[in-house]
Amino acid sequence: MWFGRRMASQYSDPHAPSETAAFAGNSPAFVADGATLPFVASDVIARAAQSRPDAVALLAPCGALSYAELDSRANRVAAWLRTLGVGPESVVGICMERSFDQLTVALGTWKAGGAYLPLDPAWPDGRLRMIVEEAACTVVIGRDEAAERLAGAGTPVLALDWDAPALSAEIGDAPATPISPDALAYVIYTSGTTGRPKGVEVTHANLAHLIAWHNDAFAVTADDRGSHLAGLGFDAAVWEVWPYLCAGASVVLATDDVRTSDVRLRSWLIVQGVTVAFVPTMLAQDLIRDDWAAGTRLRYVLTGADRLLGRPRAGLPFVLVNNYGPTECTVVATSAAVSPEANEKGLPPIGYPIAATTIHILDAHGEPVAPGQRGEIYIGGPQVARGYRHQPELTAERFVADRFGPPGGRLYRTGDLATWRADGQITFNGRVDDQAKVRGHRVEPEETASVLRGHPAIRAGAVIAAPASDGGDMLVAYVVCADTVSAEELRDFLGDTLPDYMIPAAFVRMDALPLTANGKLDKAALPPPNDGNALATAGFAQPQTPVEERLAQILEGVLGRGNVGVDDNFFLLGGHSLLGTQVVLRAGEAFGIDLTLRDLFQAPTIRQLALRIEELVMELIDSMSDDEAQARAAE
DSSP: OOOOOOOOOOOOTTTTOOOEEEOOOOOOOTTTTOOOSSOOOOHHHHOOOHHSTTSHHHHHHEEEEEEEHHHHHHHHHHHHHEEETTOOOOOOEEEOSSSSHHHHHHHHHHHOOOOEEEOOOOOOHHHHHHHHHHHHHHHEEEEEEHHHHHSSSOOOOOEOOOTTTHHHHOOOOOOOOOOOTTTTTEEEEETTTTTSSSSEEEEHHHHHHHHHHHHHTTTTTTOOOOEOOSOSSSHHHHHHHHHHTTTTOEEEOOOOTTOOOOOHHHHHHHHHHOSEEEEEEHHHHHTTTOOOOTTTOOOEEEEEESSSOOOOOTTSSEEEEEEEOGGGGGSSSSEEEOOOTTTTSSSSSOEEETTTTTEEOOOOTBBBOTTOOOOOEOOOOOOOOOOTOOHHHHHHHEEEEEETTTTEEEOOOEEEEEETTTTEEEEEEEEEESOOOOOOOOOOHHHHHHHHTTSSTTTEEEEEEEOOTSSEEEHHHHHHESSOOHHHHHHHHHHTTTTGGSSSSSSOOOSSSOTTTTTBBBBGGSSOOOTBBBBOOOOOOOOSSSSHHHHHHHHHHHHHOOOTTTTTOGGGTTOOOHHHHHHHHHHHHHHOOOOOOHHHOOOSHHHHHHHHHOOOOOOOOHHHHHHHHHHHHHO
């Protein structure tokens, strides 16, 4: 018997019109032969390696890795990790770039009986150290520079070296240690209201239900190719990899340039023959407006992390599927295909509850709301995670007893507001609290504020979320200064411990923070950021050349603000890769050159980028002169 609202649906496969993939099913038929719920993914992958050893498991520009090679390498890593004390409930931090090694160490950690913690090398050193300490990792595996970056964390940090005696001596036999489905599989850290990130503990059983639903819903077989392009510390990266490897399919690893441009991503998906791809919402909204050549193998584009603002145009060769789910519920809790824009108006819903997942939308008194009425989403079922690592009080607050289901069941209280639609789908209506979604990342503004208040020049400070031009949120900081400080100094200070998406896009100077009658921050009285109240920037310099003037116009248009000096760093002003793509496209069109995102990363100020553009223009002129000379010589 199902408890809560649950409704079956189907996804139509554009490449097989006579067949559909059951959406609410719970069958592991497409996982692997012999797998029954709950299962351990590493066992299923090992069986895939035995049955099809030469099949390609992983693909990247460096080549391919077969299932036999992946399994053998993971076995060697597992044996090595056990000598380091890794066993059941141990957490292994993995601080590596997207690579075969990164996934091999994750799989090897499971085979050793432990759980893995993805550490994105793009995070600042302070955040890496904070998370490693909070998680109490047994060991961190990374590259040579990881030890220096994590110095002082109090955890052994070792570089993965296949030729090292400690690892090369290990054999590739399967480890004999059985793994319980209830054991910890991975830990993902998200932003926290206390000023420190919180780690979500997910078990193998939780993950097994996601894998089984995914491979059943999208009819994944060994002939499929999935894409791996989500941020490494983002839970969507879990979803991109393990379902396909459990089905004997291939996973294609994306390069960084592909991850920031819908044009490059579309070409990459076609060339690589990807059949099912997760694409973050902001990029997906561009893909569904693009023109697609006939013959692509892409069957499904799965999106999530931000609110979807558009619908696909009719005639696309793939189905767009919108998904919703907090990290605490193993990535996905609701999902549904999005109908084309000609068929339905309004923002797309977030779908139906998946598989055995139950959804309750409750009012402030904990009672179910009627269809069309707003309430808070509570999620139950086998994908509800164990809780927060080393935070029992917070776990008890957010993971509550399920009074609608069998005894012992739990519901995760999401803090998200929603309504039931007449067709059983769910419409997302925002947040109960102050939590924000910045470029797909869940952010607690108070975590940023707590770090900001640690700067010696800040007497008082607050951070709130405000609507951004991309449909998500941006952070705005309000500061009362005890001493002179510039916006650049505060961004540099925050950047020592926070990732770029948690750094405010604007800093507003205040004489005092407005308070309500009961002494709380009066958010309604906070002024919107503008040029008049912006915190002063250090060393502001006006554009001096026509190139600098045009670039200033472009950056100010993309960032949605004025007074961008020629020495201001684009990324410290709130710029990021997706906005950077707009900058290089507009600048390329303005100056008639091929500018790349790499150019912007290497020259993030107007002064530096102007010099780079002048170099490219001169190279273009020189090449045209050479062509003309060759043409005259040939006459």
